[in-house]
Amino acid sequence: MNFVLRGALAASAALAVAACGQQEPDAVGSAQDAASVPVGQTSATVMGSNMVSAYVPNAAMGDMYEIQAADIALERSQNAQIRELAQMIKADHTAASAAMKPLAAQAAPDVEIPAELDQRRQGLIDNLRSASAEAFDRTWIDQQVAAHQEALTLHRGFSDNTDAPALAEHARTVTPKIEAHLQGAERLQSAL
Structure with a gap:
C-alpha cells in the first residue's frame, strides 16, 4: 500500500515540477490536473474503498467538488451539452451529499464530514476558474472524466463493505448515476 501511494505521489510531483517550467497557464493547469489523477485513483482504491473513515470524507469531498465544478x-x-451535463451533475451530487450525511452520522459518528475541499480538489477548482475561455470546456470535461472514474472506484469498492451496510447501500445507489455522468462526459470529451 505504501509503495503504491508513494509511486502515485512521486508521479504527481514530477508532473507538477514539469508544469512549473511551462509558460502557458492552461498548460500548467492541465499538468496539475493530470497529476491529480493517479493520487485520486490510488486514494480511492487503497483507502477509501476499504475504510469508513476514508470513504466518508472522500465521498463528501467528491460531491462538494462536483457541485462547485458544475456551478463554474x-x-x-x-456549450449547451456541457451546461446540461453540469446541471445533471449538480442535482445528482447535491442529492447524494444530502443522502449520505445522516447515514455517515449514524454509521461513523466520529468521522467528520469535511466543510471544504482538500488541497488537491481545490487545485482542480482553481484551474477551472483560471482556464482561458478557449480552454475551459476541455479542462472541465477532462476533469469530469477523471473525477467520475475516481468516484466509481471509490463507490464500487465500498459497495460491499460489511462494517457500514447503510453506507455500502448508499454507494450502490449512487453508482448508476456516477456511471451515467461518466458516460456523458466521455461522449462530450470525444466530441470536443
Whole structure:
C-alpha cells in the first residue's frame, strides 16, 4: 500500500515540477490536473474503498467538488451539452451529499464530514476558474472524466463493505448515476 501511494505521489510531483517550467497557464493547469489523477485513483482504491473513515470524507469531498465544478461550468461554458451535463451533475451530487450525511452520522459518528475541499480538489477548482475561455470546456470535461472514474472506484469498492451496510447501500445507489455522468462526459470529451 505504501509503495503504491508513494509511486502515485512521486508521479504527481514530477508532473507538477514539469508544469512549473511551462509558460502557458492552461498548460500548467492541465499538468496539475493530470497529476491529480493517479493520487485520486490510488486514494480511492487503497483507502477509501476499504475504510469508513476514508470513504466518508472522500465521498463528501467528491460531491462538494462536483457541485462547485458544475456551478463554474454553468457560469462559464457556452456549450449547451456541457451546461446540461453540469446541471445533471449538480442535482445528482447535491442529492447524494444530502443522502449520505445522516447515514455517515449514524454509521461513523466520529468521522467528520469535511466543510471544504482538500488541497488537491481545490487545485482542480482553481484551474477551472483560471482556464482561458478557449480552454475551459476541455479542462472541465477532462476533469469530469477523471473525477467520475475516481468516484466509481471509490463507490464500487465500498459497495460491499460489511462494517457500514447503510453506507455500502448508499454507494450502490449512487453508482448508476456516477456511471451515467461518466458516460456523458466521455461522449462530450470525444466530441470536443
